[in-house]
Amino acid sequence: MEITTYKExxxxxxxxxxxxxxxxxYVLYCDKDGKDSVVGFQHCxxxxxxxxxxxxxxxxxxxxxxxxxxxxDSGVTIRCDRLKDIIEHEFTIREMCWILxxxxxxxxxxxxxxxxxxxxxxxxxxxxxxxxxxxxxxxLGIKPLAAKLGVTPQICRGMLRKSSIEKPSxxxxxxxxxxxxxxxELKED
Numbered sequence: 001m002e003i004t005t006y007k008e009x010x011x012x013x014x015x016x017x018x019x020x021x022x023x024x025x026y027v028l029y030c031d032k033d034g035k036d037s038v039v040g041f042q043h044c045x046x047x048x049x050x051x052x053x054x055x056x057x058x059x060x061x062x063x064x065x066x067x068x069x070x071x072x073d074s075g076v077t078i079r080c081d082r083l084k085d086i087i088e089h090e091f092t093i094r095e096m097c098w099i100l101x102x103x104x105x106x107x108x109x110x111x112x113x114x115x116x117x118x119x120x121x122x123x124x125x126x127x128x129x130x131x132x133x134x135x136x137x138x139x140l141g142i143k144p145l146a147a148k149l150g151v152t153p154q155i156c157r158g159m160l161r162k163s164s165i166e167k168p169s170x171x172x173x174x175x176x177x178x179x180x181x182x183x184x185e186l187k188e189d
Contacts, residue, residue, distance in 0.1 A: 023042060026043070027040045027080060030054065032074075045089060045092075047080070048087070050108070053104075068082065070083065070087075091158065096154060139174060141173050145183065163189045164185070
């Protein structure tokens with residue numbers, strides 16, 4: 001195996017002394033308001049999870065398709081030589097179950113909010129406050145929906161995210177009379 005000692009960094013145009021074989025196939029250069037982070041992943045699905053968590057539901061535009069750079073509406077810039085592959089990646093069932101490590105979640109938190117902390121990172125992507133079981137009342141969640149579809153709750157969440165169904169303001173909860181419509185819409189998608 002050949003060890004690469006210098007590799008041109010196309011982002012900065014400077015040679016970088018690696019000193020070890022480049023094991024990260026997908027290296028993301030992320031920036032927001034002068035805060036930057038460089039993260040590497042061995043597999044496309046891992047980079048896709050990171051970008052999905054970073055972008056959340058933000059819209060984005062390619063600003064230079066040749067260099068694979070996107071900018072989100074909230075001002076996050078992401079560059080990777082294989083960005084198009086990452087964004088268009090479709091998860092397998094196993095890949096869908098993979099989760100980001102706390103280190104990556106802390107990097108996302110730093111980029112979005114500008115704070116570095118040794119504490120546990122916040123859970124990203126929650127748009128609505130969590131409601132207690134007593135507040136749920138007669139609402140049905142992911143488990144009953146997954147049972148009606150004959151899939152696991154994780155797969156059900158993935159199906160919901162990919163579908164055209166808008167997430168209710170109280171989270172993935174529905175009234176019992178609405179759950180059959182949700183099942184029907186998911187089966188159509």
